[in-house]
Amino acid sequence: MTTRAISTCTSPKNNKSPAALATFSPPGFTGAVLLREVDRGLGLIDAINACIPDPRNQDLIVHKQRTLLAQRIFGIALGYEDLNDHQTLRANPVFQTITERGINEQLPLASPPTLCRLENRIKEQQLYFFADRTSCHEFLSNQFRLVLSSAAYV
Numbered sequence: 001m002t003t004r005a006i007s008t009c010t011s012p013k014n015n016k017s018p019a020a021l022a023t024f025s026p027p028g029f030t031g032a033v034l035l036r037e038v039d040r041g042l043g044l045i046d047a048i049n050a051c052i053p054d055p056r057n058q059d060l061i062v063h064k065q066r067t068l069l070a071q072r073i074f075g076i077a078l079g080y081e082d083l084n085d086h087q088t089l090r091a092n093p094v095f096q097t098i099t100e101r102g103i104n105e106q107l108p109l110a111s112p113p114t115l116c117r118l119e120n121r122i123k124e125q126q127l128y129f130f131a132d133r134t135s136c137h138e139f140l141s142n143q144f145r146l147v148l149s150s151a152a153y154v
Contacts, residue, residue, distance in 0.1 A: 035077055036098040045070050052122060063101075063110045068118045070099040071109050083112040 039045050045066060054065045074095070075086060089095045090109035097103060110118075 032074065032078060032094055032098045035074055036100070039070075039074075045073060048073075055121075062107070063114060065118070067099050067101045068110050068115060070101075071095070072115050072118065074098055083115050086110070086112050086115055 049066045049069055052065065052069075056065075071086065071089075075081075075089060080086070080089060086109070090111065091105075093103045096109055099109060101109065
């Protein structure tokens with residue numbers, strides 16, 4: 001029995017909105033190139049990359065932050081939510097192409113632990129942002145607010 005990937009794309013009836021919904025089933029690379037082209041047009045990954053500071057020494061890194069973001073975002077969009085899925089995806093030539101890093105058999109994309117560190121770094125920056133914006137004059141109230149905000153990301 002063969003499994004076929006079915007792609008559907010619908011646009012809203014209201015022509016004023018440019019939104020579209022595309023579904024790909026089962027998860028795979030059916031819409032990978034489409035997603036990359038949509039991202040190129042919107043510049044979403046570049047915009048996200050510009051908002052997240054990269055504290056790593058640029059002379060020592062193997063994977064650029066933009067490539068890490070593209071790998072993770074496209075992985076989620078294509079139905080690979082778990083970081084463990086990236087252990088297999090990192091050597092896939094199609095996946096290497098859509099991240100715009102290029103195909104390199106000797107150097108696969110980032111491993112799941114590398115992607116995990118990226119996500120943790122983003123969460124730490126987000127918590128710092130919450131800590132910087134206190135809304136109460138009392139220390140205890142601010143600490144309680146920070147605990148509640150932190151719990152949302154656990």
